[in-house]
Amino acid sequence: MTSSKTIVLRSSDGATFEVDEAVALHSLMIKHRIETGGADSTTIDVPEVTGNTLSKVIEYCKKHVEAPNSDDLKSFDTDFVKVDQAVLCHLAKASYYMNIKGLLDLSSKTIADMFKGKTVEQIRETFHIKNDFTPEEEEELRKENSWNLFV
Amino acid sequence: MKIIITSSRLRLPQRDIISLLLVSSPLNRTLVTLPSLWLVLDFHEMNNAGDRLIAALSLPRYHNVKQIILEFAQGIEDKHLSIIRSQFSGSLKNLEHLNLNRCQKISDNGIEDITKASPSLKIFSIYWNVRVTDVGISHLVNNCKHIVDLYLSGCKGISDKSLQMISESYPHLESLDITRCVKITDGGLQHVIVKCTGLKNLNLYALSSFTDGVYKKLSLLTELRFLDLCGAQNLSDEGLFSIAKCKNIRTLNLTWCVRVTDAGVIAIAQGCTNLEFLSLFGIVGVTDKCLEALSKFCSNTRHLM
Numbered sequence: 001m002t003s004s005k006t007i008v009l010r011s012s013d014g015a016t017f018e019v020d021e022a023v024a025l026h027s028l029m030i031k032h033r034i035e036t037g038g039a040d041s042t043t044i045d046v047p048e049v050t051g052n053t054l055s056k057v058i059e060y061c062k063k064h065v066e067a068p069n070s071d072d073l074k075s076f077d078t079d080f081v082k083v084d085q086a087v088l089c090h091l092a093k094a095s096y097y098m099n100i101k102g103l104l105d106l107s108s109k110t111i112a113d114m115f116k117g118k119t120v121e122q123i124r125e126t127f128h129i130k131n132d133f134t135p136e137e138e139e140e141l142r143k144e145n146s147w148n149l150f151v
Numbered sequence: 152m153k154i155i156i157t158s159s160r161l162r163l164p165q166r167d168i169i170s171l172l173l174v175s176s177p178l179n180r181t182l183v184t185l186p187s188l189w190l191v192l193d194f195h196e197m198n199n200a201g202d203r204l205i206a207a208l209s210l211p212r213y214h215n216v217k218q219i220i221l222e223f224a225q226g227i228e229d230k231h232l233s234i235i236r237s238q239f240s241g242s243l244k245n246l247e248h249l250n251l252n253r254c255q256k257i258s259d260n261g262i263e264d265i266t267k268a269s270p271s272l273k274i275f276s277i278y279w280n281v282r283v284t285d286v287g288i289s290h291l292v293n294n295c296k297h298i299v300d301l302y303l304s305g306c307k308g309i310s311d312k313s314l315q316m317i318s319e320s321y322p323h324l325e326s327l328d329i330t331r332c333v334k335i336t337d338g339g340l341q342h343v344i345v346k347c348t349g350l351k352n353l354n355l356y357a358l359s360s361f362t363d364g365v366y367k368k369l370s371l372l373t374e375l376r377f378l379d380l381c382g383a384q385n386l387s388d389e390g391l392f393s394i395a396k397c398k399n400i401r402t403l404n405l406t407w408c409v410r411v412t413d414a415g416v417i418a419i420a421q422g423c424t425n426l427e428f429l430s431l432f433g434i435v436g437v438t439d440k441c442l443e444a445l446s447k448f449c450s451n452t453r454h455l456m
Binding site (some may be wrong): 112116117118119120123124129130132133141144145146147148 | 163164166169170177178206
């Protein structure tokens with residue numbers, strides 16, 4: 001099997017992205033697909049990820065593959081995650097499925113930092129999560145875990 | 152969505168992870184089944200720590216806890232440890248690291264209870280507790296067979312007897328801190344040096360009654376990387392000639408070792424070529440002569456006082 005210079009990645013919504021193979025290999029999932037794939041391994045489907053997110057993932061991989069030792073890598077990463085919470089969650093999910101450790105760590109850590117010091121209500125609001133506990137259940141949970149709080 | 156987030160090595164403070172439990176029931180269900188989130192219980196500087204610990208251990212998600220931190224916590228007493236032993240022994244079977252630093256109310260009885268419940272303990276730290284005696288240490292060695300790091304700084308009640316028990320039970324001990332354990336004499340320390348030959352970190356800070364008789368035996372500790380001899384007023388160059396045979400020493404504190412002269416330090420320079428940190432503070436008998444030797448032989452020395 002000869003390795004082609006570029007690979008085409010296809011998102012869940014049919015968007016296609018042509019990338020250098022070296023950049024694509026930054027995703028261990030794609031690396032595995034290429035190594036175990038047959039003659040048609042030039043186009044790879046990534047059905048777990050939409051076009052918008054895939055485009056950002058590729059941007060990340062490009063930077064990290066093409067300039068891994070550059071001085072501005074850190075500031076690139078910092079700016080890269082200055083996105084709204086929904087995009088951040090999509091990035092985390094995509095990096096998990098595509099097995100891109102650096103991006104997974106970066107996006108998870110950013111999300112984790114968004115939890116820090118927030119009350120339960122604030123977390124629900126930030127991440128648009130519905131409270132599906134009954135008042136009794138919630139009260140029970142709070143009591144059960146009250147040992148954890150500074151009085 | 153949350154499944155992804157939580158499976159990606161979240162490192163949140165205890166308080167935030169528990170807040171997440173209350174956010175929604177799917178999130179709650181996901182989090183309680185992730186074992187890695189529930190391995191540490193941290194009550195440092197908290198009040199009512201005994202009650203808090205008992206409340207936490209009653210929750211199933213903490214039944215594999217590996218580390219409990221009670222450093223500077225208030226309200227933790229023998230009675231709490233007794234309750235934990237009688238009701239929650241099952242939860243502590245995997246406990247590896249127990250920090251009771253500055254829990255001044257804990258006595259030998261508390262130690263007996265908590266060690267009985269924690270047979271897998273590897274790291275035990277109980278500094279600044281003057282109630283603990285050799286009896287408490289006997290409970291430790293009887294109940295916990297796998298101790299690797301033992302921190303007893305300021306436990307002034309322990310004597311040579313404890314060191315003898317420690318040396319007989321823990322031949323694979325790697326770290327020992329007996330700072331200010333002033334009852335210990337050459338005899339006690341010698342037991343440890345002879346039997347715990349894999350020792351990497353030895354802290355003898357503020358112990359001024361040892362003599363060269365035991366310091367010379369330190370050459371047996373070939374794995375030693377950290378040695379704190381601050382205040383070792385009887386340590387002479389003779390002792391240092393032996394210590395110089397410990398080739399792996401990275402950190403050596405000779406602050407206030409007032410009998411040391413250039414000859415001893417030069418021997419260290421020639422022998423401990425991996426030295427990174429050396430303190431000669433308070434020693435009037437050393438001159439620039441030894442500094443020359445140090446720069447010649449120890450290229451890694453980064454900090455010199």
